[in-house]
Amino acid sequence: IKDYERQTEFIGILDNYSDKDSIKIGGEYGDVIEVSQLYGDQHLRVEVWHRNEQGKVLIDNDLLESGSSFLEYPEDYELWLRINSDSNKESYPYKFTIYRNNQSIEAPTGGELSVPWNHGEALTYHDSWYYESYIAKSDKNGDSILFKLGADTEVSLLCTSSNNNMIFEIFLIKHDTSIENISLENGLCPDMIVSDENTDAVEMRIKTEETGRWNISFNPIRKLDAGELSDAPESRWLIQPDERWTKIQLDSEITGSLHSSDNIDIYLIRILDQNGSRVYLNQLIKSEVNYTIQEIDQVTGLLVNTSNGETIVLPYGNHSFRIERRADQGIEIDYTFRLEYLGEYQEPEIEDYQDLSWMFDNFYKLIGVLFLTPLMIVIFWNRKAIINREKMTTDIQLHEMKRLIRIRERLSQQLNKNESKDEKIIDSALKQLGESPWNSINEVWGKPILTHMTEQIDICAWKIAENEKNLLLGIKAGNCDWEMAAMKIHFPEGAKLTITDVSPKHIFQDDEIFLDTMKKNSQIFIRISISGENANLGLQFSGLVNGEPLAAAPNKIIHW
Known part of the structure; x- marks a missing residue:
C-alpha cells in the first residue's frame, strides 16, 4: 500500500495451506489504519506485524475475529499484514479493505487536529453537517473541531465512536472569546445544544485511550434566519456591526x-x-x-x-x-x-433660469387693482357690521381659550393624583376637548410632540402628567367615515412599552386600541397611560374608508 493512497481494496488467494501473503502498509507514525470488510474462509488468519532492521514483532494473530480493526502506525517500524491458513485445502480466496487516516493532512489547513482548535475560522454547515476522523492511542491531547453556531440557536447532536472509551467534551465559544464548558460528566454527547445570545461557535474535543474512529453530526432544530445557523439579534449594534448581524444582499x-x-x-x-x-x-x-x-x-x-x-x-x-x-x-x-x-441615487440637476418676471410688473399691478376694487367697495358698505363682529369674535375667542385652559388644568390635576383619580372628570374633560375647535386646542395646549395631517386624517400627540407617563392623542377625521378604526403603538427600537389604561374607556389589547367608527369631520381625544421607559414609540392609525383598508403612519418617532 503506497504512502499517498488513502483507501485500497485488496483481493488475493492462497494457493495452498503452506502459501502466505505479506502486505506492507505505507504510513507515518501516528497515522490510523482501519482494516475492515474482511471476507474469507474460517481457517484464514490475518496477522499484524511490526518490522524494522532489528527484527519483527507479532502484534495480532487474527484480525478476522474482531471485524473492523484500528491500528496505529508504529514509530521506527514498518506495518505489515500477513495472510495464512491452518487448513490443508488447495486454495483460499480472501478480500479486505484498508483505509489510512493520514494525520499530517487531517486538519483543514493541514497538519494534525489539535486541542484547542487552531486551524483558522470555524467550520460551517456550508462545509458539512457531518464530521468524521480517527484518533490514535498515542495522541494524548486528542482531536477537536470548531463548528460555527450563532446566538439563540438549537441544534441536535449525534456522536458515535468505534469504542466505548472515547470521551466527548463540549465548549461554547462566546463572542468575547470566553469559553463555557457544557460537557456531560459521563463523557457522552447531549442530544441537543442550546446557545445563548453571546455564543459564536461550539468546540468539540475528543479523547481516547485506544485507537479508533469518531463521528459527529449536527442538525438544526429551528429554521435558519437568512441561511445562517444563528438567530438574528433583537437589538441594533452600538458602534459598528460585527458578524452577529447577518448582511442582507440586495435583490436576493x-x-x-x-x-x-x-x-x-x-x-x-x-x-x-x-x-x-x-x-x-x-x-x-x-x-x-x-x-x-x-x-x-x-x-x-x-x-x-x-x-x-x-x-x-x-x-x-x-x-x-x-x-x-x-x-x-x-x-x-x-x-x-x-x-x-x-x-x-442621482441628485437632480438644476438648470440656470433667467428671471423675466420684471416684464410683467405693470400687468400684475393693474390686475391687482381690478381684483381689489370690488372688495374695497363691499368693505366700505359693510364697515359698521364688520367692526361690531370683530369685537364679538374677540370676546368669543377669549371665552373659548379660558375654557380650554380650565379643561387642561382640570385634566392635569386628575392625572397627577396617584390613587384618587376621578375617571368621570377625566372623561368629561376629554369629551369637551372633542367638541372644541381643532385649531384653538393647538393654540392653548402648545405645540404637539407629534403631528400628522393628511386629507383623510389629522393626528396630534401631547405628553401630559410627566410622572405618570400619559399621552394625549387628538384624532380628527376628514371628509369620509372611518369604520373599524384602531390606533396601534409600535416600538422601532429600544424596550417595549405597555399600555396600562385608556380614557375614555376603549377596548385595547397589547399595543392596539380599538376606536370603532369615526364619522366624517368628527374628532376625539383619548388619554393613554404607558408604563416603561428608554424607548422610542411610533403611531399607526388604520381602518376602513369607503370599504377599503387605509392606514396613516407618522414618520416622526416619540422619544419616551
Missing part, C-alpha cells in the same frame, strides 16, 4: 422566522454606493410582521429616518432592517422578502 430572496419566544429580528444593510442607494421592500410572502428599513447616522449611530417598505435613499455605510412580530406570542412566524435595488 431572504427567508427566516420568529420562533415562539422571538419578537424581533435585526439585519444589516451595507450600502456601497458613494451617493447612496435607492431601495424598497418586496414582501414575497404575507406574514404577521412589521418591516422597517432604518437609516442610521454613520457618525452618531442614531436612527434618523425610517420606511415601512416604501422607496428610501440610504447613504453610504451601515444601516439596519427590522422585523417585528405582530401575532401573539407562542406562534412561529415565517417570513420571506427581498430588498429591491433601484440603483445609485
Whole structure:
C-alpha cells in the first residue's frame, strides 16, 4: 500500500495451506489504519506485524475475529499484514479493505487536529453537517473541531465512536472569546445544544485511550434566519456591526422566522454606493410582521429616518432592517422578502433660469387693482357690521381659550393624583376637548410632540402628567367615515412599552386600541397611560374608508 493512497481494496488467494501473503502498509507514525470488510474462509488468519532492521514483532494473530480493526502506525517500524491458513485445502480466496487516516493532512489547513482548535475560522454547515476522523492511542491531547453556531440557536447532536472509551467534551465559544464548558460528566454527547445570545461557535474535543474512529453530526432544530445557523439579534449594534448581524444582499430572496419566544429580528444593510442607494421592500410572502428599513447616522449611530417598505435613499455605510412580530406570542412566524435595488441615487440637476418676471410688473399691478376694487367697495358698505363682529369674535375667542385652559388644568390635576383619580372628570374633560375647535386646542395646549395631517386624517400627540407617563392623542377625521378604526403603538427600537389604561374607556389589547367608527369631520381625544421607559414609540392609525383598508403612519418617532 503506497504512502499517498488513502483507501485500497485488496483481493488475493492462497494457493495452498503452506502459501502466505505479506502486505506492507505505507504510513507515518501516528497515522490510523482501519482494516475492515474482511471476507474469507474460517481457517484464514490475518496477522499484524511490526518490522524494522532489528527484527519483527507479532502484534495480532487474527484480525478476522474482531471485524473492523484500528491500528496505529508504529514509530521506527514498518506495518505489515500477513495472510495464512491452518487448513490443508488447495486454495483460499480472501478480500479486505484498508483505509489510512493520514494525520499530517487531517486538519483543514493541514497538519494534525489539535486541542484547542487552531486551524483558522470555524467550520460551517456550508462545509458539512457531518464530521468524521480517527484518533490514535498515542495522541494524548486528542482531536477537536470548531463548528460555527450563532446566538439563540438549537441544534441536535449525534456522536458515535468505534469504542466505548472515547470521551466527548463540549465548549461554547462566546463572542468575547470566553469559553463555557457544557460537557456531560459521563463523557457522552447531549442530544441537543442550546446557545445563548453571546455564543459564536461550539468546540468539540475528543479523547481516547485506544485507537479508533469518531463521528459527529449536527442538525438544526429551528429554521435558519437568512441561511445562517444563528438567530438574528433583537437589538441594533452600538458602534459598528460585527458578524452577529447577518448582511442582507440586495435583490436576493431572504427567508427566516420568529420562533415562539422571538419578537424581533435585526439585519444589516451595507450600502456601497458613494451617493447612496435607492431601495424598497418586496414582501414575497404575507406574514404577521412589521418591516422597517432604518437609516442610521454613520457618525452618531442614531436612527434618523425610517420606511415601512416604501422607496428610501440610504447613504453610504451601515444601516439596519427590522422585523417585528405582530401575532401573539407562542406562534412561529415565517417570513420571506427581498430588498429591491433601484440603483445609485442621482441628485437632480438644476438648470440656470433667467428671471423675466420684471416684464410683467405693470400687468400684475393693474390686475391687482381690478381684483381689489370690488372688495374695497363691499368693505366700505359693510364697515359698521364688520367692526361690531370683530369685537364679538374677540370676546368669543377669549371665552373659548379660558375654557380650554380650565379643561387642561382640570385634566392635569386628575392625572397627577396617584390613587384618587376621578375617571368621570377625566372623561368629561376629554369629551369637551372633542367638541372644541381643532385649531384653538393647538393654540392653548402648545405645540404637539407629534403631528400628522393628511386629507383623510389629522393626528396630534401631547405628553401630559410627566410622572405618570400619559399621552394625549387628538384624532380628527376628514371628509369620509372611518369604520373599524384602531390606533396601534409600535416600538422601532429600544424596550417595549405597555399600555396600562385608556380614557375614555376603549377596548385595547397589547399595543392596539380599538376606536370603532369615526364619522366624517368628527374628532376625539383619548388619554393613554404607558408604563416603561428608554424607548422610542411610533403611531399607526388604520381602518376602513369607503370599504377599503387605509392606514396613516407618522414618520416622526416619540422619544419616551
